[in-house]
Amino acid sequence: MTQSFRRIALARYLRGLPEPEDFSIVTDPLPQPADGELLIHNIYASIDPGTRARLSQGPSYLPPLKLGETVGAFNLGQVLESRNPRFQPGDLVTWTCGWAEAGISNGRGYLARITDRSVPLAAWIGVLGIPGLTAYFGLSRLGQIAAGETVVVTSAAGMVGATAAQIAKLRGCRVVAVAGGPVKCAWLREELGIEQVVDHKAAADLGAAIAACCPDGVDVLFDNVGNASVDAILPLMRMNGRIVVSGQVGDYNLAGDQVHGIRNTRPFITHRVRMQGLVVFDDLREFPAAQAELAGWLKAGKLKYREVRYQGLEQAPSAFRDVFEGRDFGRHLLQLAPEPGDAAA
Ligand SMILES: NC(=O)c1ccc[n+]([C@@H]2O[C@H](COP(=O)([O-])OP(=O)(O)OC[C@H]3O[C@@H](n4cnc5c(N)ncnc54)[C@H](OP(=O)(O)O)[C@@H]3O)[C@@H](O)[C@H]2O)c1
Missing domain, CATH: 3.40.50.720 (NAD(P)-binding Rossmann-like Domain)
Incomplete structure (x- = not known):
């Protein structure tokens, strides 16, 4: 990983469907984790319709994003550096970061180590996410x-x-x-x-x-x-x-x-x-038990899903538009880096 990373920032508040001009790509220096924190590089970022709610200045259950802030998403990543005793470098985790190649987690909230690798890794940001x-x-x-x-x-x-x-x-x-x-x-x-x-x-x-x-x-x-x-x-x-x-x-x-x-x-x-x-x-504490039941159905072939993948951060705005236009369907995922173990990793 280089000493910088890229992220997609909100360039202007949206009116109607997302347009490319609503977003900008920003390069920042790679941050250093403080005590209790982790530096995580993202392998996947999700493209979720619900993200739209915070991209205009209207009421939602969270305040609107400020201009220049990273657009929100769920992520699957790998810990690069850890100053948190619960996580080690190399751990694969799901968390909330955004459309960004890397980020810092404070070690709290929605951050979970992936322990079951008997299902496809990306399932953890989709059907099990x-x-x-x-x-x-x-x-x-x-x-x-x-x-x-x-x-x-x-x-x-x-x-x-x-x-x-x-x-x-x-x-x-x-x-x-x-x-x-x-x-x-x-x-x-x-x-x-x-x-x-x-x-x-x-x-x-x-x-x-x-x-x-x-x-x-x-x-x-x-x-x-x-x-x-x-x-x-x-x-x-x-x-x-x-x-x-x-x-x-x-x-x-x-x-x-x-x-x-x-x-x-x-x-x-x-x-x-x-x-x-x-x-x-609101159900955060119950996530592991639910994920175990969902993973059981998945492994038994009783739960099926479909994915639409986009390669690279720059695809995020057009992928986001695609979600609303509904041309393809299933989990829309942005792949930002190869999975560990893949030939290109
Ligand atoms: N409450 C929560 O905590 C929570 C958490 C995560 C997600 N969500 C919500 O769950 C919902 C589904 O999320 P998802 O990721 O699976 O997305 P999704 O259902 O795949 O959303 C895209 C689809 O929405 C449909 N659509 C778009 N515009 C429409 C319109 N005007 N009228 C009717 N259908 C329209 C299209 O399908 P068709 O072509 O079939 O109409 C399109 O393919 C979203 O509303 C999201 O915000 C809620």
């Missing part, structure tokens, strides 16, 4: 799914949605998956074995298309898309139904006054429907 855990805790803690219930998952070909659809199926639920276009729908049916799939791009009326698959209504909606899909599915909710607000990928690029309103609120009273937002880090 934040997207997989979002699906897991969204369905268990908030959705409280039970065998026999009907679960609708939106953006179901995405990493979070596909994992949620498969977990619900493994737990004995009837799953209706919503995705855009014939390729994604065919993958959900043929690769994941989801029997009921709705193509939201082909459906003139999303609510009616889902209703046709759910004659007895919906027990749990796991929503990744936002207000328009929540509003369409609310009238289908059964007694004591639960709506898990996982994400709002359809709303992130809209100005506040363009976001669809939620009008169909009566089922909150008539059917005692509960709607709750998820922040997966």
Whole structure:
């Protein structure tokens, strides 16, 4: 590793979809870890739609990024130097750093050593990482799914949605998956074995298309898309139904006054429907147990996933745009360095 590293900084606040001019590449000297800290070089950085929420000056659960700050992401990296007794140089870790080739961790928060190498390394930033855990805790803690219930998952070909659809199926639920276009729908049916799939791009009326698959209504909606899909599915909710607000990928690029309103609120009273937002880090302490269960399903071939890889830091802005345009699907990953053991490493 050289004595400098590159990172992608926010150059201006976004309006609408991400544009290349919104970002700049910055080269900084490699920092030195202080007591308790680690210097980590990143092998992967994630491309997450949720990152968009902090790139405009609007309310979110975290403050907006300052101009010049590194764009946030989840990472998988290798410890280069450690002044923290819990980690050694060479350890592979998952953590939050951003679109950057390296960074300093203070040793706290979301930082975990990867111990199970019997699965593909990149799974730790995908199906066993934040997207997989979002699906897991969204369905268990908030959705409280039970065998026999009907679960609708939106953006179901995405990493979070596909994992949620498969977990619900493994737990004995009837799953209706919503995705855009014939390729994604065919993958959900043929690769994941989801029997009921709705193509939201082909459906003139999303609510009616889902209703046709759910004659007895919906027990749990796991929503990744936002207000328009929540509003369409609310009238289908059964007694004591639960709506898990996982994400709002359809709303992130809209100005506040363009976001669809939620009008169909009566089922909150008539059917005692509960709607709750998820922040997966509320379950941080439970991550290892959930990852063990997810890894078990993965090794047994019961959990499948798809990846879209981009090589090199400079690809981040266009990869980020691709996520919203939805041309390809699955975990969008930026590869910043070869995996240890790879020929080029
Ligand atoms: N709550 C948490 O703690 C937490 C943590 C991580 C992620 N999340 C959320 O989980 C959600 C899914 O994340 P992911 O990484 O798996 O991303 P993803 O679902 O793959 O997101 C991209 C997909 O969103 C769909 N999409 C984009 N614009 C849309 C629109 N206007 N209407 C409907 N669908 C649209 C497209 O799929 P189609 O072509 O199929 O429509 C696109 O391929 C995101 O909203 C993210 O913010 C939440």
